[in-house]
Amino acid sequence: MQRIMVIGAGVMGAGIAQTCAQAGYQVLMTDPDPAALSRAMDQIAAFLAKLESKGQLEQPADKVLARLSIAGDLAGAAGAEMIIEAAPEKLELKREIFAELERLAPAEAILATNTSSIPITTLAQGLARPQRLLGLHFTPPVPLSRLVEVIRHEGTDEEVFQAGLELVRSLGREPLAVRKDVPAFVINRVFAAALSQALELVEQGVASAQEVDMGMRLGYGWTLGPLQTADLVGLDTVLLVMRSFARQGEYKLAGGSALVEEMVRQGRLGRKSGQGFYDYTGAGHKKA
Numbered sequence: 405m406q407r408i409m410v411i412g413a414g415v416m417g418a419g420i421a422q423t424c425a426q427a428g429y430q431v432l433m434t435d436p437d438p439a440a441l442s443r444a445m446d447q448i449a450a451f452l453a454k455l456e457s458k459g460q461l462e463q464p465a466d467k468v469l470a471r472l473s474i475a476g477d478l479a480g481a482a483g484a485e486m487i488i489e490a491a492p493e494k495l496e497l498k499r500e501i502f503a504e505l506e507r508l509a510p511a512e513a514i515l516a517t518n519t520s521s522i523p524i525t526t527l528a529q530g531l532a533r534p535q536r537l538l539g540l541h542f543t544p545p546v547p548l549s550r551l552v553e554v555i556r557h558e559g560t561d562e563e564v565f566q567a568g569l570e571l572v573r574s575l576g577r578e579p580l581a582v583r584k585d586v587p588a589f590v591i592n593r594v595f596a597a598a599l600s601q602a603l604e605l606v607e608q609g610v611a612s613a614q615e616v617d618m619g620m621r622l623g624y625g626w627t628l629g630p631l632q633t634a635d636l637v638g639l640d641t642v643l644l645v646m647r648s649f650a651r652q653g654e655y656k657l658a659g660g661s662a663l664v665e666e667m668v669r670q671g672r673l674g675r676k677s678g679q680g681f682y683d684y685t686g687a688g689h690k691k692a
């Protein structure tokens with residue numbers, strides 16, 4: 405496999421495109437928003453320059469950049485062997501994109517989605533070639549992260565699943581093979597369970613956010629506590645994901661959402677707004 409197409413040039417798409425280009429693939433990154441494309445290219449160039457200055461790039465940055473091209477539409481799918489979709493987390497939008505990709509891409513192309521909460525099975529339902537679809541769930545910041553979940557739905561061809569695992573290894577990442585399509589897959593499912601318990605403990609006044617996080621860092625060796633991580637992800641995003649769990653009947657993973665809802669109502673979105681469970685406005689990011 406040599407040619408990869410990445411759909412969406414946002415937080416995740418830009419990181420995926422960069423990571424694939426660094427690993428030697430020819431990458432085409434698409435986005436209907438020209439500003440998103442130019443922002444992504446600037447970010448990638450800056451990221452590569454930083455890695456190069458630290459001696460952490462195997463090839464000169466300009467060689468990596470030369471493997472990366474951009475487009476405003478999906479026509480380039482005709483030449484792609486693997487297509488990784490990282491468009492916004494909206495089911496209808498993703499359905500439209502995959503329908504168009506099936507029309508444009510070669511029949512043997514592999515289609516992958518980076519969705520974090522939509523079941524792969526749901527996306528496969530509308531497809532003419534559902535056996536060519538799998539989930540490739542990258543985590544941010546993608547160029548530094550060491551893990552990618554590879555998710556099969558019931559109808560994914562074994563060969564496609566194996567190609568997904570192989571792709572991840574070729575990117576220098578460890579694949580986590582998810583053999584059944586359950587909501588939130590593996591790592592987000594485990595994390596969401598911990599987060600919802602943490603939120604309920606804070607809500608009930610059993611311990612403060614800082615104490616719960618300190619407990620998980622010192623007691624279980626977590627690098628960040630669950631509420632620190634929620635601040636990092638953004639509480640608006642956390643709330644969308646919790647609602648998605650509730651819609652799927654996964655109430656255990658949605659516990660504590662009232663607290664998140666209230667914080668979002670107050671504009672406390674975590675790091676992105678300067679306030680969340682912690683205060684990020686002062687020097688040294690003092691705790692709230």
Ligand SMILES: NC(=O)c1ccc[n+]([C@@H]2O[C@H](COP(=O)([O-])OP(=O)(O)OC[C@H]3O[C@@H](n4cnc5c(N)ncnc54)[C@H](O)[C@@H]3O)[C@@H](O)[C@H]2O)c1
Nearest residue numbers: 412413414415416417435437440490491492493518519520
């Ligand atoms: N942000 C995270 O931490 C994270 C982690 C894992 C998975 N994900 C998933 O990755 C996907 C992308 O998330 P993101 O954070 O990069 O979002 P984002 O909003 O940063 O980027 C999405 C990009 O898609 C573009 N887009 C809109 N319509 C499009 C279309 N029709 N075709 C192609 N591109 C289109 C937008 O212009 C935007 O640039 C979502 O499914 C999300 O759930 C996100």
